[in-house]
Amino acid sequence: MKLLVxxxxxxxxxxxxxxxxxxxxxxxxxxIDDELHGSNHNNLEExxxxxxxxxxxxxxxNQNLMEKLISNCDTIVNFAAESFVDRSISNAxxxxxxxxxxxxxxxxxxxxxxxxxxxxxxxxxxxxxxxxAHKETDLLKPSNPYSAxxxxxxxxxxxxxxxxxxxxxxVRPSNNYGEGQYAEKLIPKACxxxxxxxxxxxxxxxxxxxxxxxxxxxxxxxxxxxxxGVVNEIYNIGGNYEDKNINVIKKxxxxxxxxxxxxxxVDFDHSRxxxxxxxxxxxxxxxxxxxxxxADFDKELEEIVGFNRNNFxx
Numbered sequence: 001m002k003l004l005v006x007x008x009x010x011x012x013x014x015x016x017x018x019x020x021x022x023x024x025x026x027x028x029x030x031x032i033d034d035e036l037h038g039s040n041h042n043n044l045e046e047x048x049x050x051x052x053x054x055x056x057x058x059x060x061x062n063q064n065l066m067e068k069l070i071s072n073c074d075t076i077v078n079f080a081a082e083s084f085v086d087r088s089i090s091n092a093x094x095x096x097x098x099x100x101x102x103x104x105x106x107x108x109x110x111x112x113x114x115x116x117x118x119x120x121x122x123x124x125x126x127x128x129x130x131x132x133a134h135k136e137t138d139l140l141k142p143s144n145p146y147s148a149x150x151x152x153x154x155x156x157x158x159x160x161x162x163x164x165x166x167x168x169x170x171v172r173p174s175n176n177y178g179e180g181q182y183a184e185k186l187i188p189k190a191c192x193x194x195x196x197x198x199x200x201x202x203x204x205x206x207x208x209x210x211x212x213x214x215x216x217x218x219x220x221x222x223x224x225x226x227x228x229g230v231v232n233e234i235y236n237i238g239g240n241y242e243d244k245n246i247n248v249i250k251k252x253x254x255x256x257x258x259x260x261x262x263x264x265x266v267d268f269d270h271s272r273x274x275x276x277x278x279x280x281x282x283x284x285x286x287x288x289x290x291x292x293x294x295a296d297f298d299k300e301l302e303e304i305v306g307f308n309r310n311n312f313x314x
Contacts, residue, residue, distance in 0.1 A: 001027045004073035006060050006106075007080030009033040011181045012120065012173075014043035015215040016077065016222055021047050024223070028052040030069060033080070034059040038182045060102040067109045075226065076106060077118045081150070084184045085124075088146035089273060099149035100156070107160040116167040117157065118226060123172050123211075123236065125151040128276035135282045136172070136234040143274045154234075161232055169225055173237035174281060178215035178300070179307045186210075186245065187301070190252045191308035199267035200253075206246025206268075209278040213239030214295030224291045238283035241297035251298070255305040 003020070007013045008031030017029055033039050035057055047053055058065045060080045070076060080102060082088065082095040103119070110117060126134040127141035140155070142148040160166040177185075183192045193200045221237045246262075254260045 001075065002073045003027060003029045004069050004076045005029050005031045006076065006078045006102075007033055007039075008055075009035065009039035009041060009043060010079055011038065011043070011178070011185075012176055012215050012218055013077075013079030014040070014180070015178065016079065016219040017044060017053070018047055019216060019219040020223055021050055021052055025052070028054075030054050030056060030073060032056045032058050032060065032065075032069060038083070040180065040182075043180050061097065061105050063105050063109065066105055067112075070106070070109050070113055070115055073115060075116045075118060076110075077120070077222065077226075078103070078106065079120050081120070083122075083146065085144050085146045086272065087184070088144060088149070092145035092149075095146055095149045099146075100152050103153040103156055107156060107164075107166060110166045111160070111164045114165065114167065116169065116231060118169045118171070118222065119153065119157055120222070121154050121170050121172045122147065122150050123174050123279050123281045124276065125154060125172060126279075126281070128278050129280055130278060133238075133280040133282040134236070136236055136285060143276050167231045169230065169232075170234040171222060171225065171237055172234065172281065173218045173221070174211040174213040174239040174279065176215045176218055177212050177304065179304055181215075186248065187252065187304060188308055190249055191256065191305060194253070194256045194265065195309065200249060200265060201267050201270045202245065202249060203270050203272045204275055206244055206249055206266075207277070208275060209242060209244050209280075210248075211239040211242040211280055212248075212297055213237060213293060214297075214300055217293040217295050221286060221291050221293075224289055225286070228289050230289075235286045236281040236283040237286060238281050238293070239297075240293045240295070242280065248301075251301055252305055255302055256309060 082098045124147035140151040142151045
């Protein structure tokens with residue numbers, strides 16, 4: 001099988017590529033990435049010389065390039081996206097360009113070639129939920145420009161699937177974490193501010209709740225779905241640790257500095273417009289395929305904080 005992976009220099013995409021090539025020698029991967037702010041070749045250092053891996057610099061909105069690559073693969077796994085809520089609030093246009101027009105470009109090509117598209121969406125397309133958990137059939141109610149563009153992409157994909165018979169899979173993972181994540185995300189951002197001796201900016205007093213999913217668990221979930229052969233389905237990918245952001249920050253400070261004096265390390269004078277109070281998804285549909293998350297959040301967090309203390313590069 002030959003996979004075309006888009007955005008494979010990013011955090012989640014690179015974890016997927018590494019896990020796939022390690023465990024599936026019969027799979028080859030072409031990685032297209034435009035080497036933008038979240039891209040990092042160091043993420044793929046261990047497999048860069050693999051005979052089953054090749055890299056192409058390019059943007060998914062480049063129709064001629066994408067058609068050439070799609071015509072020479074079996075399945076497209078789309079990780080390419082603008083993905084940070086705060087930046088989408090400041091300037092939504094790059095999110096429309098990548099997350100909507102990029103998918104449109106791919107779908108128009110797939111009308112001709114009918115290769116399967118595996119699209120990485122997000123649990124944020126459902127909006128927040130105070131109690132319970134969202135199922136794949138729930139109404140999409142995105143709260144910010146980022147999640148709105150991801151929800152738009154999901155709807156384009158299902159529409160092209162029905163109207164033009166483009167085969168697809170959509171996956172909606174929880175909040176990802178792990179080593180090598182770009183510094184705008186909560187865990188590496190907190191480590192960055194601690195390293196710089198600055199207070200960590202925290203929205204809404206850290207009250208919003210998130211479910212944490214390790215990027216390696218995301219990778220194994222996507223691989224499991226591809227191997228299952230299912231088509232025209234949507235799968236939630238849930239993590240196994242839910243907590244308030246303030247509690248996660250407390251853990252990071254304790255690991256980094258040995259104490260948890262929040263007043264010394266956290267700046268609470270921040271608020272995000274349209275802030276979601278809690279995300280939660282029901283992933284029983286995916287678990288019926290034989291997958292479940294295995295990462296231990298506290299153990300992984302200890303390793304991540306140590307990694308960022310010694311190897312911070314952004």
